[in-house]
Amino acid sequence: GAVVSQHPSRVICKSGTSVKIECRSLDFQATTMFWYRQFPKQSLMLMATSNEGSKATYEQGVEKDKFLINHASLTLSTLTVASAHPEDSSFYICSARPTSGVQGEQFFGPGTRLTVL
Amino acid sequence: LAKTTQPISMDSYEGQEVNITCSHNNIATNDYITWYQQFPSQGPRFIIQGYKTKVTNEVASLFIPADRKSSTLSLPRVSLSDTAVYYCLVGDSGGGADGLTFGKGTHLIIQP
Numbered sequence: 001g002a003v004v005s006q007h008p009s010r011v012i013c014k015s016g017t018s019v020k021i022e023c024r025s026l027d028f029q030a031t032t033m034f035w036y037r038q039f040p041k042q043s044l045m046l047m048a049t050s051n052e053g054s055k056a057t058y059e060q061g062v063e064k065d066k067f068l069i070n071h072a073s074l075t076l077s078t079l080t081v082a083s084a085h086p087e088d089s090s091f092y093i094c095s096a097r098p099t100s101g102v103q104g105e106q107f108f109g110p111g112t113r114l115t116v117l
Numbered sequence: 118l119a120k121t122t123q124p125i126s127m128d129s130y131e132g133q134e135v136n137i138t139c140s141h142n143n144i145a146t147n148d149y150i151t152w153y154q155q156f157p158s159q160g161p162r163f164i165i166q167g168y169k170t171k172v173t174n175e176v177a178s179l180f181i182p183a184d185r186k187s188s189t190l191s192l193p194r195v196s197l198s199d200t201a202v203y204y205c206l207v208g209d210s211g212g213g214a215d216g217l218t219f220g221k222g223t224h225l226i227i228q229p
Contacts, residue, residue, distance in 0.1 A: 004160075006160075034216045034217070036216075036219075043204070043219040043220060043221050043222060044161065044217075044219040045219070046216035046217065046218065048216075049215070049216050059216070091158065093160045093161075094160075095160070095161075095217075105163070106163070106217065107163070108160030108161045108162065109160050110159055110160050111158060111159060111160050113158065
């Protein structure tokens with residue numbers, strides 16, 4: 001149990017394209033999901049907290065108009081990279097916290113590798 | 118969230134026991150200690166979590182001394198597939214209520 005999926009797993013696009021990444025909790029409900037970004041040979045960095053039915057909370061330095069987050073249901077959060085540029089190329093990972101899970105538990109998706117040409 | 122310090126990298130051989138120590142000198146009373154494993158191009162995977170003394174599960178053990186200013190992840194009889202980056206995180210409820218703050222982690226390389 002406790003599986004989180006992401007789609008797509010990999011995307012290559014031209015500069016200026018908007019890219020949507022989906023994060024789904026497959027067998028549990030998640031009121032809260034998190035989005036991270038990881039550049040090569042670096043650690044994960046939290047970008048934003050996605051709460052079902054309300055606005056996302058962004059970390060300092062993350063542009064909310066650039067990285068649009070929608071958490072429309074208890075099993076789905078989407079991250080849209082608006083007008084992507086080469087510097088947005090990264091590995092994007094989501095995690096989900098079960099609504100009724102053990103305190104402190106988070107389950108991570110497999111990640112989405114975005115390459116902007 | 119308490120800051121953590123880990124070795125940047127470690128090497129070992131198949132079949133050995135590997136111990137990775139993490140320092141967290143300013144750990145707070147409510148903080149839990151959680152370890153994650155990450156393979157290249159994959160999301161992190163939860164390994165183990167503890168508050169004090171010793172915790173053991175099917176993949177690892179976590180040793181936490183009485184002062185809780187450090188912790189040691191112990192991997193018994195490692196194999197090549199244990200080559201990965203291991204992250205030590207410290208936070209309230211293991212940081213699960215909020216987004217997690219990852220340090221640089223320890224790159225563990227297992228050789229035949």
